[in-house]
Amino acid sequence: MWAFIHKLGSPKGFYAISARWLTPLWLAAAALILIGGTWGLAFSPADYQQGDSFRIIYVHVPAAFLAQSIFVAMAAAGFVFMVWKIKLADMAAAMMAPLGAGMTFVALFSGAVWGVPTWGTWWQWDARLTSMLILFFLYIGVIALRGAFASRDGGARAASVLAMVGVINIPIIKYSVEWWYTLHQPATFSITSKPAMPAAMWLPLLLMVLGFYCFFIAVTLMRTRSEILRRESSKRWVRALVEEQR
Structure with a gap:
């Protein structure tokens, strides 16, 4: 088990192992999103x-x-990078950030579209909405910090620290509807209670959630593999791989 984890933590081992996961993840994402969305x-x-x-x-x-x-x-990848100096964790974190920012924007925009017929306005300084907006700015900050330093390691450390500090915003987002008066409705799903909506509504939503997660993992693996080739371009195994593909 530990040998597999050690191999997965190396760029070369991760590149080889992750190749097996991409096709099943892309197929699962496409099927789940297509079925759930339709x-x-x-x-x-x-x-x-x-x-x-x-x-x-x-x-x-x-x-x-x-x-x-x-x-x-x-934040977890940043912690691993800061404590154990595993550069693959930093590669993965760097590749996740743009997708996370994009998903935050989609959540904010779709929420605004829903707010017009429901609340009669595009925006309210609601606790849930405001904390999600802060999350978007945190993503932008993490991305910007990586390019703000002359050395890649300096940018990586700064971005990791911001991610680890900024993660405190996640429980604020989650529990904001319980801690403060808010227009936003409570969570759609709860582990401890029966869904408030009928199965014909929440089952396709569950499929969409699973499809989005499969999409995220597939995109992260694909982008991390590309980043490995870019950062490790001077390594013998990468040069050999490039020669094989020519």
Whole structure:
């Protein structure tokens, strides 16, 4: 087990092992998003209060879940990089950041679109909305810090520290609807209680969430593999791999 983890932590080992995961992940992401999206957007029943405008959740909720999960993953990777100096962790964190920023933007924009028919406005300085906006700025800060230093290691350390400090915003996002008065509705899913919506509504949402996560993992693996080749271009195994592909 430890030998596998050690191999997975090396750029060469990760590059070889991750090749086996890409195709199944892409296929799973495509199938789950296609089935869940078609089911939710076209065939699930309309909400008795919100009508068809509720269907925005099939994009909004998976994007919001992913935006928060990616930042937690970045903070964990930053911790691994800072403590154990595993450069693969920093590569993965760097490749996650743009996707996390994109998902945060999608969550904010889709929430604004939903807010017009529901709240009558595009934006409210609501606790959940404001903390999600802060998350977006944290992503931008992490990305900017990587390019703000003359040395790559200096930028990597600064970005890792910001991610580890900024992760405190994640529980604030999650519990903001419970801690403060907020317009935002409570969580759609709860481990301890039955879903408030019928299965015809939450099952396609679950498929979309799983599809988004498969998409995230596939994109991260693909981009990390490219970053490995870029950073390790002087290594013998990379040169041999490039020669084989010519």
